[in-house]
Amino acid sequence: MDVTVEVPPGTEEATPPIESFDDMMLDAKIMMDIKFKEYDKPTPIQAQAIPIICSGRDVLGCAETGSGKTAAFSIPMIQHCLQQPEIKRGDGPFAIVMAPTRELAQQIEKEAKTFSRSSKGFKTTIVVGGTNMSEQKMDLRNGVEVCVATPGRLIDHLHQGNTNLARVSLVILDEADRMLDMGFEPQIREVMMNLPTPHQTLLFSATMPVEVEALAADYLNKPVKVKVGAVSVPTSNVAQHLEKLVDAQKVDRLCELLLEEKSEAEKFGGTLPMTVVFVERKARADEIMTLLNEEGVAAAAFHGGRSQQEREAALSDFTTGKCAVLVATDVAARGLDVKGVMHVVNLDLPRMFEDYVHRVGRTGRAGMTGRATSFYTDRDSFLVAQIKRALQDLENGNAFAFATGKEARAKEREAQKAWREGRAAEPEQAAVGGVDIIVDDKFKHMKLSASTASLTSAGGAGAAAPAGNADDAFGSDDDDDW
Ligand SMILES: Nc1ncnc2c1ncn2[C@@H]1O[C@H](COP(=O)(O)OP(=O)(O)OP(=O)(O)O)[C@@H](O)[C@H]1O
Numbered sequence: 001m002d003v004t005v006e007v008p009p010g011t012e013e014a015t016p017p018i019e020s021f022d023d024m025m026l027d028a029k030i031m032m033d034i035k036f037k038e039y040d041k042p043t044p045i046q047a048q049a050i051p052i053i054c055s056g057r058d059v060l061g062c063a064e065t066g067s068g069k070t071a072a073f074s075i076p077m078i079q080h081c082l083q084q085p086e087i088k089r090g091d092g093p094f095a096i097v098m099a100p101t102r103e104l105a106q107q108i109e110k111e112a113k114t115f116s117r118s119s120k121g122f123k124t125t126i127v128v129g130g131t132n133m134s135e136q137k138m139d140l141r142n143g144v145e146v147c148v149a150t151p152g153r154l155i156d157h158l159h160q161g162n163t164n165l166a167r168v169s170l171v172i173l174d175e176a177d178r179m180l181d182m183g184f185e186p187q188i189r190e191v192m193m194n195l196p197t198p199h200q201t202l203l204f205s206a207t208m209p210v211e212v213e214a215l216a217a218d219y220l221n222k223p224v225k226v227k228v229g230a231v232s233v234p235t236s237n238v239a240q241h242l243e244k245l246v247d248a249q250k251v252d253r254l255c256e257l258l259l260e261e262k263s264e265a266e267k268f269g270g271t272l273p274m275t276v277v278f279v280e281r282k283a284r285a286d287e288i289m290t291l292l293n294e295e296g297v298a299a300a301a302f303h304g305g306r307s308q309q310e311r312e313a314a315l316s317d318f319t320t321g322k323c324a325v326l327v328a329t330d331v332a333a334r335g336l337d338v339k340g341v342m343h344v345v346n347l348d349l350p351r352m353f354e355d356y357v358h359r360v361g362r363t364g365r366a367g368m369t370g371r372a373t374s375f376y377t378d379r380d381s382f383l384v385a386q387i388k389r390a391l392q393d394l395e396n397g398n399a400f401a402f403a404t405g406k407e408a409r410a411k412e413r414e415a416q417k418a419w420r421e422g423r424a425a426e427p428e429q430a431a432v433g434g435v436d437i438i439v440d441d442k443f444k445h446m447k448l449s450a451s452t453a454s455l456t457s458a459g460g461a462g463a464a465a466p467a468g469n470a471d472d473a474f475g476s477d478d479d480d481d482w
């Protein structure tokens with residue numbers, strides 16, 4: 001197992017990994033639920049993180065997309081709750097999970113319910129924006145063991161006195177870096193500052209920027225850092241293809257690609273493989289959905305500008321096969337686990353490298369393989385260079401991690417500016433998070449040996465081309481999941 005475990009100086013060694021659920025000393029009811037879910041053995045992050053969490057320590061957990069992080073924190077969370085004195089009406093929950101989007105919170109709640117289905121009377125509730133408060137209020141007031149929430153709505157309930165933190169002894173932040181990006185830090189801080197002592201805190205993500213480590217330093221107590229494989233890089237389970245275009249060609253090329261795949265599949269009696277198309281803006285998601293439907297490709301649009309009902313309907317049309325294509329903004333980039341997604345298309349590349357990592361990770365999950373196609377223009381040269389470097393490192397087996405996050409992006413902006421102004425000593429090299437990025441196209445026909453993954457590039461990265469303006473990285477079109 002390619003696992004790195006770091007403990008703070010002067011603290012006890014971490015509990016060693018356990019490679020079988022049977023040996024984890026879990027409650028018999030949870031074991032029944034694991035069997036029911038048909039998980040034969042723990043994934044590496046589960047094998048390492050579950051025993052450490054069960055030992056009561058704080059954990060900063062990082063492992064690639066689709067590697068089972070949800071169960072890595074949900075299983076010990078249920079175990080923890082089962083060990084607490086019974087919950088009474090009016091009590092707050094034992095465990096709180098915070099996640100950046102409503103659908104991700106729903107997915108986590110479902111997972112928590114899966115591992116507590118044999119524990120009679122065990123209650124889990126979900127508290128997210130965009131839905132009626134009164135039902136959530138009733139659930140909270142009746143007393144629940146676990147509350148899964150988006151941070152803004154949780155704070156609303158706390159302010160209204162619908163629940164309290166008095167019995168919380170476990171807090172989990174899933175996709176902590178995204179929550180910071182979305183500006184949820186004040187809400188997270190408010191929760192963390194008002195927790196009883198002692199309590200246990202866990203942070204999980206596939207990308208671990210420096211800001212999260214800073215948050216960890218503030219709120220985690222001597223955390224054990226568990227990292228599985230290469231951190232903050234796209235999964236090697238996905239064959240990644242880059243295609244250079246000009247903006248005006250993108251939509252035609254997308255239609256061509258999807259129609260070709262559809263007719264190819266139909267030749268063999270199949271249908272278009274499930275595809276997620278990522279776009280930059282909400283309005284564009286709607287436009288592309290309409291266009292694809294007109295072209296005979298059934299598509300649904302998923303973004304923060306739609307009502308909660310519309311969002312859920314779109315996701316359901318996609319998961320049930322009514323629509324083979326989901327056109328989405330970055331609100332779908334994190335955590336969503338939809339079985340059968342074969343292809344991720346970046347019609348527009350994201351601005352940040354970590355968003356690329358998460359988007360691509362919507363396929364190639366749980367040991368399956370997938371494909372990603374990214375259209376790029378001269379504006380994206382900087383990000384394309386990062387992607388190529390990451391793929392080269394994957395091929396070379398380096399457990400190299402990009403420094404991602406706001407601090408890294410500030411450095412990145414400086415590097416981009418220097419690059420644009422021709423101030424960089426070597427125009428084809430730019431420093432990102434202390435790492436030299438080689439901006440050329442030498443990885444054109446690279447094949448990833450780790451899996452079926454391959455990188456092909458239909459055009460040059462354009463060494464001298466200016467990168468996009470990263471200053472508007474937090475533009476007004478951001479999805480909002482309060
Ligand atoms: N031990 C296991 N055995 C088999 N399948 C598993 C196991 N653990 C998790 N899975 C499956 O793997 C898939 C991915 O899990 P999960 O969504 O937790 O990944 P993740 O690491 O949180 O990814 P992301 O970084 O994208 O959020 C899910 O469909 C889940 O049911």
Ligand SMILES: [Mg+2]
Nearest residue numbers: 069070174335
């Ligand atoms: Mg996840």
